[in-house]
Amino acid sequence: MSCLKRLRALAHFPTPNQRREASMPHQLRVMTYNIRLGIQEGLYAISQVIDEADADVVALQEVGHHWTMGPSGDSTARLSALTGLEHHIFIPAIIEDRPGQEPARYGQALLSRWPILEVQVDPLPQIRDEPRRLARVLIDSPAGAVEIFCTHLSYLEEDRPQQGQVLRERICAAPLCGADDAPVARFIMGDFNEPERAEWLEALVAVCDDPGAPEAIETFPAHQPDRRIDFVLGQGARALAHRVLENATASDHLGVLTLWEV
Template structure:
């Protein structure tokens, strides 16, 4: 949770998690045996979402990948809204990336303890449509913060195109955090391209998050603009999805006298933010 220390910059905690539509793979064989759960409802999903909600409670801002916005496979549960409620987040928004009607509503989601003032959605290039970014402007008690949630392509060629567009869109931005499953490692050439061209920075050292039961690949990332710095950086311990979550505590690295002192009290509530 956010905190203020006399004479220090305001700190806040952000978390990124690919929740695999609540499937909850915990073994390599589950990727095959549970594959049907991507399209059909199952009894364990709500129980697993409950556990994910509990794991999100320590964060101030959460980026979610592979959430369903309410379809047959999720038992018509909007998973972003459900997790906001279970984890006690008053503000949330989402972006549908692939609308398959009654079958599936592929989405990215964002939860916040501070008011969400504006939401922007942007499609990213790719051979298969459905990759994009969700950007929210958040009011940290008078200090603006932009948070981008994205989930990038599986192919390196596709990711390079997406990183190039992201770099152009995000270059030079301040008070910015990027959360998401980028499907590439911390030392990959495509991520290095983004960092070099945009000025964003990543936490060190890299943390492996995939697969959750035997992590080998650092696919899940938290990036921030140079006016922010990492105070702490860790990954989730429990495999609630095929990805582990990552969480970072950030603070502004300038002595801004107007840095926020806690969650704001004005702005749109979760249900009022356009979906």
């Protein structure tokens, strides 16, 4: 990965101290991060990446809840406690019943600095891969109600186009941001698993703002990234900065942090 690309991405991104010192009542820091269950260095290492980003809302992929791999217990609640992002939800995609034990669950999660008002979870089309979910979450931010669509699309090329089409259809069917009874802003994020600018991804980006497009910094695999598959897109907000977080050991993905003005 080009050092120049990284420097350009970091050049205008305010530090947490700068953020607190400036008068920015309607600036939101939105992040996506595939944590690979925390199996590499544990959940504390994941929480440190989130803490250093000073994110307000974080979409997480590959999260376990009493899952058979990774740390035991409720990883979402643990990360919420470690990061201080007290509002959280877990979105299971796979559930395995275990007699006499807590069911093993695997899926996504969302951490938020602000209260969660609504949650809707829908299955995505599936041909050969494991179940995938699309979650819609409404958050009560200081700027007003903010809508989050988060997902983790299939790694199989034959499954992704239909999933991506459903994602775009849901975004296009949503009310215009700022309209009556509509959210003030909307963010679409997650691990899209799409290494190329496929037709479905081009169609999605055409109706959203993609602050990572100019540099197109790769996000996977973390130790030597060669593809950009983790995205934060937006509607109804002005993108101020985009940053790919430089931690190559906590997960096999690099986190993506964006700054928006609403």
